[in-house]
Amino acid sequence: MSKIIVIGANHAGTACINTILGGGKENKVTVYESNSNLSFLGCGMALWIGNQISNGDGLFYCDKETFEKNGAEVHMEANITKIDFKNKKVYGKEKDGSEIEDTYDKLVLATGSLPIIPKIPGTDLENVQRVKIYQNAKEVIEKLKNPEIKKVTVIGAGYIGVELAEAFVRNGREVNLIDIAPTVLSNYYDEEFSETMKENMEKNGVNMVLGESVVEILGDKKVKAVKTDKGEYASDMVIMAIGFRPNNELGKDELKLFRNGAYIVDKHQRTSEKDVYAIGDCATIYDNTIDDTNYIALATNAVRSGLVAAFNILGQDIESAGVQGSNGICIFDYKMVSTGMSLKRAQKLGIDADCVDFEDLQKPEFIETENPKVKIRIVFDKKTRAVLGAQMASYYDMSMGIHMFSLAIYKKVTIDELKLLDIFFLPHFNKPYNYITMAALSAK
Template identity: 70%
Template sequence: MSKIVVIGANHAGTACINTILGAKTKDEVVVFDRNNNISFLGCGMALWIGNQIHSGDGLFYSNKEKLEAAGAKVNMESEIKSIDFEDKKVNAVLKDGTTVSESYDKLVLATGSIPVVPNIPGKDLENVQLVKLYQNAQEVIEKLKNPEIKNITVVGAGYIGVELAEAFERHGKNVTLIDVCDTVLASYYDKEFSQKMQDVLVNHGIKTVFEETVIEIKGDGKVESVVTDKGEYKSDMVILSIGFKPNNELGKEKLELFKNGAYLVNKKQETSIKDVYAIGDCATVYDNTIGDRNYIALATNAVRSGIVAASNIVGTELETIGVQGSNGISIYDYKMVSTGLSVKKANSLGIEVEYVDFNDLQKPEFIETENPEVKIRIVYDKKTRVILGAQIASYYDMSMGIHMFSLAIQEKTTVDKLKLLDIFFLPHFNKPYNYITMAALNAK
């Protein structure tokens, strides 16, 4: 029987703990987490803030009681002060102030990520908000009740920033969305797609400001405006959603790191020190699009990494099959999904690609009910024609289609294989020559 210490019990940690305990190996599992809750689904936070769901209670799927009922010893609101990797000990301060030195046979680091906060004047003013934890969302929701907060500036136009911009506009606030890039969602989509989402935001009254860098937040105690290198924007609240970085504080001096500071792990989630595993947002993933390790912080990746690490810890050898970074967003019911590489990303990596675009209705023209247009792009290697990425956008929920492209990238399928792929037809669902088939047929 081994003693396994898990530091961090959110998505990756919870998946790891449940998998270890589910194996019935009688291993001792000791958990430390500095928060007072676990398993918060931050991806649903904007729905809560925007009153699209009535409560945040449903954004949890586990808790201390559930993990302890399964057999773990869980220490919430505990702070890890240091780790002695040589003697295999974790030094922590518990909620009641007690100092403990917990030995381990195997250690799992699931410390997640932390928000990027620019070091600019005014970042500590009242009503400058981070939105990552449950408590952050609670605080923002409470402040939205203040009628004096009329103008909200969101800094960062990635997924969280765009979702929050919609949420604040649903409260009737004047919303400004600022980013250094030239469009929204620049990390996931090519301009032809992201521009469509930008149009959706603008059509709902959200002011978009691109290619500007925030250099100061002004105010006398409270926020009054946001200053960029090109302008100034009146603000009663500022949301910093610039991005996240791996929380590597506990092991950065001892463990091998990726270029952004994430713990480098192999396909078994093992770090550079024996018996130490890293999972979730603090660790790398194996990216099938580039055939190498990368950093892609997604809850789905976190859960899978937790399962892989736990399986190896309990003696069931398991390697990750890699990821494609599949993702999606729905703003004012306009849906965009992507997986793998965009053309822009491929070019930045020096990968020669071709792409094919196709626009069509979801269903045959004779369908008299809702029948939105769908836009698709398939990105593929110029030489091998292996599919490397896909993007789809529509008011229709076509999201399941991106899973097929994720598998295609994983299995190194060529775009030509799609031309005669067995895709069913029924007018209730699609067209006989649907946009996936037609896009493949039109590939150069």
Template identity: 65%
Template sequence: MKKVVIVGTNHAGTAATNTILDNSNNHQVTVFDSNNNISFLGCGMALWIGNQIAGPEGLFYSNKETLESKGAKVYMETPVNKIDFNAKVVYGKNAHGEIIEEHYDDLILATGSLPIIPKIQGMELENVQKVKLYQHAEVVIEKLKNPEIRDVVVVGAGYIGVELAEAFERHGKNVTLIDIATTSLPAYYDAPFTQMMNENLSSHGIKLAFGETVQKLEGDGKVERVVTDKATHKADMVVMAIGFRPNTELGAEHLDQFRNGAYLVNKKQETSIPNVYAIGDCATVYDNSIDNTSYIALATNAVRSAIVAAHNVIGNDIDSAGVQGSNGIAIYDLKMVSTGITAERAKLLGLDVLYTDFEDLQKPEFITEENHKVKLRIVYDAKTRIILGAQMASQHDMSMGIHLFSLAIQEKVTIDKLALTDLFFLPHFNKPYNYVTMAAITAK
């Protein structure tokens, strides 16, 4: 029986463990994790913090007992501190200080990512928080019960920062959202869409401090102020949501890495060392929208990469189909989704692209209830006319539509072919010539 060791059991590690055990009787799986829980759905933390769900229980979709019932050997609170790639041995140290050694035939690294913490004055002050793990969210929720915490500053206006800003505002806090960029969500959307989100946040009382660089935090024991290059913001709590970096210190000197430090893998999730795989946020992905290796940390990418690696471990020779970086966000009544690259990113990459914009009601005008406008942008190559990206926004849940564009990018569909694609019509759902069709038809 072959031995597989998996380091890390969040989205990627859990999916890899399940896939191997569900599809093979010839593999013994041993799992290491440094935390006391597994499979925490971190993207649901803002819902928990903002009291939009009853509690955190539903944010866990597996546990130690479930994996053990399938036959896995699970070491919790046992960080791996050394790997001997020549002897194929993993060394962990449990909560009692005992050294655990496990030999492997195949190794899967699912070490995830770590919060980016700026090296600025005042980070040691009380009530300066990070939000990544279950324990982080638990601490923040407890502190929000303190009536003295009235002013909350969130640093970073990506997905996590924007979601946390909404969550804190739902608690009645005075919220300031700071980012060095001049808008929210610039990595995922072009200006017409980010402006919609900015107006949405402002209309709910969230103060936007964009284009500002945090220089230091000030306070007497507890944080009291955030000082940027342009202003000083009052703060009883500061939450750092700048972003994440791949957690690849383990074995980094032995494995090839991407420019941001992620483990460099091929489409089978194989690293530069035979029988060593990397999956999830610690590894690269193949981005179909740019036809190149990239880094896109998303739970969906983590699960897909885990399934690919697991099947290759058990002998099913498969390649990843690549990813498009499909993502979405819902803040108050505004829902936004995107996939592939934006027109702005294409420009930064030196790509020659065009885009087509269209906005229309979701349903025919005679449907007077629950009929909102949908805004759509499709980005496509100027020469080949192959679709490279799409962005959508509405008060409707139009999220299923982005899957169409994700598949179109993967399969290299042209904007002209999309214009004649068979899309069904029923007044309850859409228009005969709906916004997707019309955007494609009216493309230059």
């Protein structure tokens, strides 16, 4: 029998724990979770704040009782503060203040990530909010019951910032979205796509404050305004959505770390320390687009990494197949999805890359019902012709198409092979000369 300790039980931890417990009763599984809840779907917070769902109860998909029913020992609101890797021991404190000293045969670090808070004056003012965990979202929603909170400023125009900006507009607030970058979602899309999202947000009432750096949050106890290097923006609430950093507090001096501080793991999710695994946002992941280790913090990646670690702990020699960083977003009904590399990123990495763009209706012109245009970009290597990435945008839900491109990148399919790909036609779904085929045929 192996004694397995898992520290952290959100997406990665939950997937790992459930898989180990489902693999038989011969292992003893002990879980230490610092929060009062687990398995929280943080991606649903914007829907909750924006009144698109009535409450946050459905954002949990597992609980302490389920783990215990399946044989785990679960310690909630328990903080592990130290790990002795040599002697395989963990130390910490329970909720009641009692000391924790426990031993393990296998250890899984699923400590997640922490919000990045800039070192500027005013971040400690009242109504300067973080939105990371369930309690954060609940606090924001409670405060929004106050009609005096009319102007909300979101700092950071990545995925979370963009989603929250939409949510506050839907909640009836005036919204500023500030970012130092000249456009939104700049880590995932080329400018030709991110600009369309920017225009979509402006059209729906978000005041876009781009290309400006926040230097101070102003106020007297309560926030009153956000000051940038170019102006001031009145604010009754400020949301810090700059991004997240890996939570590596446990073992950061003993384990090998990635350039951003994440635990470096191999394809089995093993760290540099024997019998210690790391999964989810605290760890690296294998990136097929660069054929190397990378850091891509997505819930889907967290779940996959939890499964891989669990199967290896159970004695099955399973490697991660790697990821392409597939992602998507829907803001004011405008959908954008991408996978792999943008052209900008490929060129930055020194790859001799090119792209092909195409735009067309989803369905034939004679269709009289909803029939929006779809914009697509395929990025490919000019020498090998291999597909490196894809981006798609539309008011139509074309999101399933990006999964094909994810597989294409993984299997090193060329842009030329896409030209005669067997894509069926039916007017209810698409055009006979569909935009994927036409984009591939347009490639130089």
